[in-house]
Amino acid sequence: MTIQSFIPPKRILMGPGPSDISPQVLQALSRPTVGHLDPLFINMMDELKQLLKYAFQTDNEFTIAVSAPGSAGMEACFVNLVEPGDKVIVCRNGVFGDRMRENVIRAGGSAVIVDDNWGEAVSIDKVESALKAHPDTKILAFVHAETSTGAQSDAKVLGKLAKQYGVLTIVDTVTSLAGIPLKVDEWQLDAVYSGSQKCLSCVPGLSPVTFSPLAIEKIQSRRTPVQSWFLDQSLVLGYWSGNDKRSYHHTAPVNSLYALHESLVMLKNEGLENTWKRHQEMHNKLKNGLDKLGFEFVVEPEIRLPQLNTILVPQGIDDARVRGQLLNQYNLEIGAGLGDLAGKAWRIGLMGYGARNENVSLCLRALEEVMVL
């Protein structure tokens, strides 16, 4: 059997990510590859750092893109900050909180779990109780926007609480970055990671991260080496230092970084405030339409993410049949439920370039058509 070139259809991506990608970003992606030590490329990486600082709203010098997906960005935060024996409070209200726990354990730390129901926010009270009960805690880890449920937690208040108790924070902003307000410096967050394929609407495969001076201090005062060579940020920093003495670490994913640069230029041009507003407006339109169709949201309005709408599959409706029809007949992808919500919910993403009027209209109309069949 001869394998041919793969020609994908043009899907409309309204799942939990990857999100719809602008033609402008895909065009940047396919520009001619240059060497990863080319002076022009080094200059582009320096611009990328500045653009990421803007997206994260931070002045952190250590603000880069890990050359691997968000899961690797998560791991970069944990393996650099957690030393064997370190106690970490991990908030778990969905899939990604549990992945954080895995990371703590594999890094040799001990995890204190603060559980909340799927679809609810992280409970500030429970976190404060845990901080009181475990005064030897080094790090508080939580997810800002749970991709598995569509619930938002209060990163500002959690960040403040952590500082009151003198602990560092590791914050998952994979789905929040550029979709809802995120202010790394103002909220005093320490190690923050995200993904390229959500509200930045870049191709999947990169993980923007930023480390505060306190996080850097913790890394520099480690008694043991970081267990990962690839994710050892003290080595990576030398690579991203943006000057002629840049030390070789690995070969950067050149073309993917072109695309990230372009998506960040687009973000800067639109402006963060406008981007947040657009996500909210598109959510409002989608919500109104879904209400009229009789759908129920999993998450309460106050903590609902505009960019990730989780709705219950109506009684008697076959989850897979509907998603299959949307994909095959409309080229429209929405997301299945994950973990506890598998088979019970759909996740409709309005992320980045995907948060457009025409997408919302199509989605509402297609759902309506497919549900009555």
Next chain:
Amino acid sequence: MTIQSFIPPKRILMGPGPSDISPQVLQALSRPTVGHLDPLFINMMDELKQLLKYAFQTDNEFTIAVSAPGSAGMEACFVNLVEPGDKVIVCRNGVFGDRMRENVIRAGGSAVIVDDNWGEAVSIDKVESALKAHPDTKILAFVHAETSTGAQSDAKVLGKLAKQYGVLTIVDTVTSLAGIPLKVDEWQLDAVYSGSQKCLSCVPGLSPVTFSPLAIEKIQSRRTPVQSWFLDQSLVLGYWSGNDKRSYHHTAPVNSLYALHESLVMLKNEGLENTWKRHQEMHNKLKNGLDKLGFEFVVEPEIRLPQLNTILVPQGIDDARVRGQLLNQYNLEIGAGLGDLAGKAWRIGLMGYGARNENVSLCLRALEEVMVL
């Protein structure tokens, strides 16, 4: 200061990688992104596995692309195969052997170093002595084609030796895959990793890997969990299983995988034997030209890699001046020396799509013009 879109020049990439990329591959890269759980994409990943098996010349079921650069592919091999306390013989004849040592130590193993001079092949005799002296060795690790020097080691003989002594092999084929003969099954190699950006001429950022049944057995009989969540291949395997029950692990770098698929289709169409032959022919032409210009090779002819030509910077010539002129006046990139060879050597790559007649001619002529200035 406003940051604009980044428009790179069209370079001719004749360094140690990334290599020149075919327009066909860049076109594939920028095709519309589909969801990573889209049935069409899952089918493409299955084709990709088949194509990688062909490239590696293996029937290993576990043959995939790690969603990160070659350094992460290296780490994937070490953190999965090495358990704390395991003794690993590491052959070091360049930069990447030393990186292997780092990986062993960070995975909690103990490394026995077999040193050879930079530019020489791994000594079979020394390896056999080490195997005899350390009967408790679990793994032999070596680099097939040292990117830092351009020297080839005898992977066939080393693979056989390892089997005689009942140890597994971890083999770096980052620069060898698709450039010179590599026969994973015939040579009985166990954990083999490569990179997308060398002789496959795909964009940087992916690391093809293949694990033999013996390697899988070692992983499955581990007493301790793999220290990395992202690189835990028992989790990754579920993601690449290519059926409807695929378990979610991370979001695949969709577009980069399109490009890898395309570069492998091109490889399959040309045929491995023809590809190896083309690399050798282009090397012969380059070598003849360089000889006439009076250049000296660092590596002896018998172990010289056709795809990576390391030559000494002639006395009195300013390394950086020449490379700078080639880049700025000819858009031609050649590589600097690395490690012990920094400032003393150039590395001229003839990798994949870069191994073309017109590239060799340009390189020889440009070198001639620039050297007499």
